[in-house]
Amino acid sequence: MGLAKRIIPCLDVDAGRVVKGVNFIGIRDAGDPVEIAKRYNQQGADEITFLDITASHQNRGTTVDMVERIAGEVFIPLTVGGGIRTCDDIRTMLNAGADKVSINTAAVTNPDFVREAADRFGSQCIVVAIDAKRVSADGETPRWEIFTHGGRKPTGLDAVEWARTMVEYGAGELLLTSMDRDGTKAGFDIGVTRAIVDAVGVPVIASGGVGTLDHLVAGVKEGGADAVLAASIFHFGEYSIPDAKRYMQEHGIEMRL
Amino acid sequence: MTIAVIDYGMGNLHSVAKALEHVTHEHVVVTRDPRRIQGATRVVLPGQGAIRDCMGELERTELRGVVLELIANQSKPLLGVCVGQQMLLEHSEENDGIECLNFMPGKVRRFADNLRDASGERLKVPHMGWNRVVQRHAHPLWEGIEDGARFYFVHSYYVDAADDSSVFGTTEYGGVHAHVAVGRGSVFAVQFHPEKSAGDGLRLLENFVNWAP
Numbered sequence: 001m002g003l004a005k006r007i008i009p010c011l012d013v014d015a016g017r018v019v020k021g022v023n024f025i026g027i028r029d030a031g032d033p034v035e036i037a038k039r040y041n042q043q044g045a046d047e048i049t050f051l052d053i054t055a056s057h058q059n060r061g062t063t064v065d066m067v068e069r070i071a072g073e074v075f076i077p078l079t080v081g082g083g084i085r086t087c088d089d090i091r092t093m094l095n096a097g098a099d100k101v102s103i104n105t106a107a108v109t110n111p112d113f114v115r116e117a118a119d120r121f122g123s124q125c126i127v128v129a130i131d132a133k134r135v136s137a138d139g140e141t142p143r144w145e146i147f148t149h150g151g152r153k154p155t156g157l158d159a160v161e162w163a164r165t166m167v168e169y170g171a172g173e174l175l176l177t178s179m180d181r182d183g184t185k186a187g188f189d190i191g192v193t194r195a196i197v198d199a200v201g202v203p204v205i206a207s208g209g210v211g212t213l214d215h216l217v218a219g220v221k222e223g224g225a226d227a228v229l230a231a232s233i234f235h236f237g238e239y240s241i242p243d244a245k246r247y248m249q250e251h252g253i254e255m256r257l
Numbered sequence: 258m259t260i261a262v263i264d265y266g267m268g269n270l271h272s273v274a275k276a277l278e279h280v281t282h283e284h285v286v287v288t289r290d291p292r293r294i295q296g297a298t299r300v301v302l303p304g305q306g307a308i309r310d311c312m313g314e315l316e317r318t319e320l321r322g323v324v325l326e327l328i329a330n331q332s333k334p335l336l337g338v339c340v341g342q343q344m345l346l347e348h349s350e351e352n353d354g355i356e357c358l359n360f361m362p363g364k365v366r367r368f369a370d371n372l373r374d375a376s377g378e379r380l381k382v383p384h385m386g387w388n389r390v391v392q393r394h395a396h397p398l399w400e401g402i403e404d405g406a407r408f409y410f411v412h413s414y415y416v417d418a419a420d421d422s423s424v425f426g427t428t429e430y431g432g433v434h435a436h437v438a439v440g441r442g443s444v445f446a447v448q449f450h451p452e453k454s455a456g457d458g459l460r461l462l463e464n465f466v467n468w469a470p
Contacts, residue, residue, distance in 0.1 A: 002374065002429055004387045004407060041455070046387055072275050077409060077453050097271050099453060122306030124383060124411045125269075172383060172411075201370060203381045226381060256387040256407045 004256040005220050006046035006227035007244055008079075008205060009234045011036060012053045016062040018235070019053065034069045040234070041074040043241035046256060048074065049102070049175075049229060052082030064096045071097020079127055081175075090117055094125065102175055104129040105148050108155055111169055118170025127205075128171040132159035132192050133179040144192045151179035163196045171202065175229065178208040185211025185232075193223030205229050213239060213247040220253050258283040260466070261297035265289060265318045267311045269452075273303050273338065276452035280463040291323045299333055299466065302446075304340025308365070308414070309352035311340045321358075328360045328444050336465050337446030342439065343416055345446050351414050361441055363418035372431025380431045383413045390426045390437055390449065398438075398445050398464045399425070406457045408449035410437075416448060443470040 011018045017031040037048050050070065052063045060083070067080055080093045081102030090101050107114050107128050118126045133151060136143040144159035163174055176196055178189035188206045197204045206225035210216060210233055219225045233239050245255045262274050264287045277285045286293060294300060302324060304311045315321045327335055328345070337345055349355045349365035357365070372380040387407040392399050410428070415435035418424050426438030426447070437448040445465070451458035 002388060002431075003380075003384065003410075006386050044455075071272065072279075075276050075279070075453060075459055076455050077411075077450075094269060095271060097275060099269060099272065124305065124385075173385065198379075201379075201382060203383070203385050224378060226386065 002254065004046070004254050005225075005248065006205075007216070007241055007248075007255075008047045008049050008227055008229040009040045009045050009241065010049040010051060010207070010229050010231045012051050012231060013063070013066065013082075014052075014054050015059055016066060033066050034073065036235075037070045037074050037078075040241060041076055044245065044256070045076065045241050046227070047077040047079065049079045049081065050098075051102070052080070054082075064092060067093060067096040067098055081127070081129060085113070087117060087120055090121055090125075094121065098125075100125045100127050100173070102127040102129045104131070107166060108146060108148055108157070111165065114166060114169040114171060118172070123170045123172035123202075126171055127173045127175050128166040129175040129177065130159060130163055130166070130196070131177050131179050132189075134189070134192070142191050142195075144189075144195070147179050151182070159192060160195050160199050163200050167200045167202050173203045173205065174200065175205045175207060176225075181209025182207075184209050187211065187215040188219045188223055188225075188228075190218060190223045193219060193225055197224035203227065213244055216244055217248055217251045217253065220248065221251070259293075259297045260285045260299045260301065261294045262287045262301045262303060263289065263294060263320060263324070265311075265320050266314045267304055267306055267340070269305060270303055272450075272452045273301055276459060276462055277301070277466070280459050281466045283466060289318050289320060291320065294320070294323055294327075297333070299468075300327060300335045302335060302337045302341035302344070304338065304342075304344060306340065307352055308340055308343055308349045308355050308357070311344060312355055312357065315344070325358060328358070331442040331444070331470075333443060334465065334468050334470055335444045337444070338452070339412065339448060339450060342446035342448050343414060345439070345444065346416055346418065349414060360444065361418055361423050361439060362420055363416060363436070365414050366417050367414050368430065368433060372433070374431065383411050384415075384430050385411045387454075388428045388430065388449075390428050392426055392438075394422070394425050396425045396438075396440060396445065397468050397470075398440075398461055400464045401460050402457050402464075408437075408447075408451065408454040408458060410449045412448055
């Protein structure tokens, strides 16, 4: 009996509305991030991740307002990502009530930013998002590279090496998304998850590809992930958070029920 | 009736203040003004990041003396959170060794890097997530909270208090039983984040607001 594995529903937000569709029974205004965050909180989500997917300058105010409203009503950890490029961005989000920020592209273009952010705010609030795509052919030793711009732009960086580097620079947690699996509902890429989990000493959140509750179990038991992140299986009401937690618990994973 | 959250520049003060506002109608202020802290009915000492920076900032903002006086006088309830708990001990191993406020005997130690769980999986440091808190002694702040309830943690160092009577809660991680809730007199301090621990966390804050030691 010890530390529970975490389930993290992810809200992809564009101009103040949750996209990818959300369909909770009984909620009409399904796109409001604050309502959705409250609902996940009531269901027993262990954390919430808020991803500003457009992250445009003009949306910043809306995002800050949303984060403030969520943090005023939802008393579980809140991670905010999307367009975090400077220490001022981090300060703004932490002041709005975020507990952690997720740094993605800016970590690739300027790795020292991660070091600076961890020094200034502490590793506990610095999550580095890693978007990995398999680049080896079938039959070759598996290899994954870091891609940016939603999986379109290769960087040439080896994903496992990059994960190690980011932890050295001060990342307190890694959010690993398989760009091959994201949106496919075919399950996590267990290979890259296990490779990165074994390479670093900080918690790893597996993301990208969840379609069934068995995928969540595999992410933890085979991939070794400390937390699993999913959006659509929860948004569309296919499964609730309590369904997922009970199922994982029945499969021998310690959960907070 | 005012609750002062001490703002010495370290910690997610807004989360603590918002959670307190959620459980009480008392006035919550985030402040570094010694007079407002001294004049408050209750005080929260948060803390996040490296303990060297926390102790350093407490010194720099000239609040070290204010905090020491509060805990020595036992004049009002004080709640320490996260590094705000660790700072109450004698000494921390972090940052090559840091002298702390020495309110209670004991040390702050680091989780080893080679901890493993029962299935052999390597345990991560920081200890991050929801873990069980076993209530070693009864305390008004545990009122209405089940023994073994889960709270949210994120830390790499943990309190190892020397005096068992000051230990109110423990959490097991990789075989280590960390002293995650300690207290004496009008002081209670926790390693976990009640402001991020959903219903049980809010209940603990509510208990703090109603506590009359």
